[in-house]
Amino acid sequence: MLVVCAIGCGLAAAPACGRRLDLGSDLVWTATHETGDLSEWSAGAPGGSMADQPDTSVALSTDFAHSGGYSVKLTNGAVGDIRAARLWRQDAFPQEAFYSVWYYLPRAYQTKVEWTILQFRTPTDDPAVISQFLDVGLRSLPGGELILTIYDHRPQYLRLPTPDPAVLVPVGRWFQVQVFFRNAPDSTGRFTLWLDGKLNYDIASRPMAPAGTKVYWTPCSITSDTSPTQSEIYVDDAAISFDWLPPRGSL
Numbered sequence: 408m409l410v411v412c413a414i415g416c417g418l419a420a421a422p423a424c425g426r427r428l429d430l431g432s433d434l435v436w437t438a439t440h441e442t443g444d445l446s447e448w449s450a451g452a453p454g455g456s457m458a459d460q461p462d463t464s465v466a467l468s469t470d471f472a473h474s475g476g477y478s479v480k481l482t483n484g485a486v487g488d489i490r491a492a493r494l495w496r497q498d499a500f501p502q503e504a505f506y507s508v509w510y511y512l513p514r515a516y517q518t519k520v521e522w523t524i525l526q527f528r529t530p531t532d533d534p535a536v537i538s539q540f541l542d543v544g545l546r547s548l549p550g551g552e553l554i555l556t557i558y559d560h561r562p563q564y565l566r567l568p569t570p571d572p573a574v575l576v577p578v579g580r581w582f583q584v585q586v587f588f589r590n591a592p593d594s595t596g597r598f599t600l601w602l603d604g605k606l607n608y609d610i611a612s613r614p615m616a617p618a619g620t621k622v623y624w625t626p627c628s629i630t631s632d633t634s635p636t637q638s639e640i641y642v643d644d645a646a647i648s649f650d651w652l653p654p655r656g657s658l
Contacts, residue, residue, distance in 0.1 A: 516633045
């Protein structure tokens with residue numbers, strides 16, 4: 408049994424909470440990739456993978472794994488124009504939930520444009536159109552380190568200020584990005600992000616997507632002109648849960 412933290416414990420202090428839950432019943436959805444394919448992303452709801460070929464690809468991989476023997480390798484070699492490789496899931500998720508995904512960067516990369524690795528998007532009345540909403544991205548600092556950034560596509564918000572001191576993204580080991588998302592259309596909306604259990608961003612008192620709207624959630628690699636040109640990032644143990652998923656162990 409893993410230790411997880413209830414929303415009521417306080418979001419900023421979530422890692423320190425000690426309420427124990429049966430994690431199996433707490434999970435809303437998960438993809439561990441131990442089926443040996445990508446079927447978990449589309450089982451029971453719209454979802455799957457996509458890649459802007461020939462510049463990007465999505466492939467099951469045994470190169471690295473956070474748990475078990477498989478992960479998903481997102482490769483992006485786009486030059487000039489931004490291209491995307493993504494896993495995605497669209498569903499009527501709970502109004503408030505924790506969204507967790509583990510990433511592995513085999514080496515450091517220099518970014519020239521935003522390297523988006525996670526998106527929350529909102530479906531529209533047209534099923535063929537998914538509107539831009541909140542992006543979590545990687546950006547390289549002058550010294551070569553990588554940090555996470557958040558961009559809100561709504562014109563009244565746009566880019567969030569980088570925390571000071573910046574929280575650095577590790578290279579050569581698995582790291583967890585976890586978001587608490589309260590999908591409310593009023594000032595109770597919230598988007599809180601942790602990197603390996605450390606609070607990185609907290610967007611409070613801001614309307615989020617309209618209540619009742621399905622959420623399109625996508626771990627991804629969207630960028631161009633990285634150095635080296637072909638970037639690789641691995642994804643594993645994606646999960647949506649009613650409670651905090653600690654940055655240790657496996658699902």
